[in-house]
Amino acid sequence: MVAFSAPGADEDLARQLGDVSLVRAAGAAKTPNPQDLFTSARADYARLLGVLYSEGYYSGVITIHIDGKEAADIQPMDAPETIHAIDVSVTPGPRFHFVRAGVTPLAAGTALPADYAEGRIARSGAILDAASAGVARWKEEGHAKATVADKRIVADHRKNTVDSVIVLDPGPVVHFGDLKATGNKKLRTDRLLAIAGFPTGKKYTPERLAEVQTRLRRTGIFSSVTLTEAERLRAGDVLDYDLAVAEDKPRRMGAGAEIGTSDGLALTGYWMNRNLWGGGERLRIDADIKGIGGSNSAGATDYSIGARIDRPATLSPDTSAYVLTKAYKTTEEDYTEWGSQIGGGLTHVFSDRLTGESGTAYIWSKVKDDYGNTIFRQIAFPNSLTWDNRDDKTDAKRGYYGLLRATPFYGLGQTTGSGMQLVADFRAYKALGTEERLVLAGRGQFGAVYGPSLGRTPRSYLFYSGGGGTVRGQPYQSLGVNELYDGQLKTGGMQFIGYTGEARYGLTDKVGVVAFYDAGFISSNDLFGRDGEWQSGAGLGLRYKTPIGPIRLDVAVPVQGSTGGGVQLYLGIGQAF
Incomplete structure (x- = not known):
């Protein structure tokens, strides 16, 4: 019922495309449901395109025919009641390479991914990893609200190249503010805050935040610990946090034997x-x-x-x-x-x-x-x-x-x-x-x-x-x-x-x-x-x-x-x- 092909793709790419195809999986069922097939076929465009981008193919052609009609042209209200054949074809086209791979501004000591560099295959994952690495390094330097301000990505289909520039907004250096705790029932709030050791007044670092969560989890008192930062900074570039905990059962027993x-x-x-x-x-x-x-x-x-x-x-x-x-x-x-x-x-x-x-x-x-x-x-x-x-x-x-x-x-x-x-x-x-x-x-x-x-x-x-x-x-x-x-x-x-x-x-x-x-x-x-x-x-x-x-x-x-x-x-x- 479902035919899948990837002309021009190497073995690894063809395997990846086949693995993410929902309609191919739905068609393998013993009694395929037409509505499931139709929904899966329409969803496959984005999934297949994501695989192509992740491997550096930006001029691929995807066709999904349901009984001869392109699935994307069939409106949801006109979904067919019966489906006899689905043909999926993915032609990847040429592979693109970076002609430029930039991130600005960068904090000192930022280590960008090796794949994000001029001349390397222009994988979409490399762009995302570079943006994440740039933001993470700014946060390590105390810029808690660092974010990606802009991505200037241009694919040249004549030269099969990608020009990529990621613009970051570090924001100000932030200090920890107050911690508000909720969810504790049997553990007193003053003891909860003492155990957490929230670093109020100290410069923000992800490590200090992770230490708070680690201290709370190693007590064994809680089944879940969630720290949520405030959406906006207070005056003086101070960042408050909300702590939500759920207490686990306090009693536990165990036994062992060896002979x-x-x-x-x-x-x-x-x-x-x-x-x-x-x-x-x-x-x-x-x-x-x-x-x-x-x-x-x-x-x-x-x-x-x-x-x-x-x-x-x-x-x-x-x-x-x-x-x-x-x-x-x-x-x-x-x-x-x-x-x-x-x-x-x-x-x-x-x-x-x-x-x-x-x-x-x-x-x-x-x-x-x-x-x-x-x-x-x-x-x-x-x-x-x-x-x-x-x-x-x-x-x-x-x-x-x-x-x-x-x-x-x-x-x-x-x-x-x-x-x-x-x-x-x-x-x-x-x-x-x-x-x-x-x-x-x-x-x-x-x-x-x-x-x-x-x-x-x-x-x-x-x-x-x-x-x-x-x-x-x-x-x-x-x-x-x-x-x-x-x-x-x-x-x-x-x-x-x-x-x-x-x-x-x-x-x-x-x-x-x-x-x-x-x-x-x-x-x-x-x-x-x-x-x-x-x-x-x-x-x-x-x-x-x-x-x-x-x-x-x-x-x-x-x-x-x-x-x-x-x-x-x-x-x-x-x-x-």
Whole structure:
């Protein structure tokens, strides 16, 4: 019923023309509707012409015949009740090139598109991109009302050239005015404005405006955030804004599960309120149970429960304050530990990628082993920096993640020493190939305790290797150190190094396979010292993508070390790192 041709067009142009044709798509239906065909045919003129202009063809000829009549000549009231044949023909004609490509006036540092230049193909998109780039650069310089004042575009059909000059109107340098907020119901307006941190009185830049939206969105309180600038400037070239927000449901909960052959079943869950007292305070309660049915530590079950409240915009729009408390029980091969802590501090967002945190905490723990009970008490000062530019936190294909945490601590009493724990975690991801099916992922971990002796170091600051978080293929926390205290005690080490390499390949859009190798080193004293020991493991994994992240199944075996043997299985949600 519909015949489509593009005489003189190359393969790529013919494909583009065919793809945008509405009447061609309507004609492919099993039972084409005449009214749909007629409407589509009349709309195709503009769509096909747009493709020609976008590729630099300005003298093309488009004919669309409905049963022999030009569709453009048929009035809507005279639309045919039946249609037997539609013939579409697009003759592109010669390609045009720029004889001049100018933009005036230009702000310093404006980078115009490379395609918008004398001698280049006169694509309409290049003209639009050049106008957008010119306006955007003026706005970056504080001219919020910069606009295109005129476009002088002349096509010479004898020479097949285009003379293009874009005239911009920068307008004055603008400063931010007042912000008027609407839509908030449970969040108080004064707190909404404090969180937004609108830069009243400061010079206009798009970046400052984007920061306001980012601050509001990262609270998780709102389902939508819209900033609208006033149509006109106030006296003194001041620009006011309207902020319209829609609040999301404040409460949220979640759960997770992971199981390993020796680790047993681990269950995690959280409950969160993102606007606790109407000031944007976020309360999050986390709980987990680990080691259910595990073969390590005689099948003992560990648990922890903690609560944390964060208050945004405390000292500045990008600085929040927090308080936290936590209680836990941990069972290792030679001892059991009960602990609790309470503390608080500040979190500062330096950028979308970099976050810092600094705080103070009081930590108490009781360790029971073959030699009795030992009480550890310390004042800790945790500090951390986190860099994260991964494209997807649960299934990254590119980017980097880095965590650096330094925790000085002061021991209280005779049994607890003073010193510092240092922890680092670095991850990198690289997708290969045009379809990015192969992803190489690497992770390096480092940990060390400086200052106290091993016996006077709180157990929670020591390091182990083995299990899903460090070395797959080795039993959970199977590698520590053995120290003599009128006998032998197995405990965590003072130094730790771990690294992991993965090759992830997507067989389909949903299913992927992984090959991996993990290694870990634990020492009671010197890094890479003679008293240290390595262990490693390797294996294969299967991934199935879901909306909440890939389901992970890993099968691993030990490669190096004397800490265990046999096959280890790991099942969870999300990539291993």
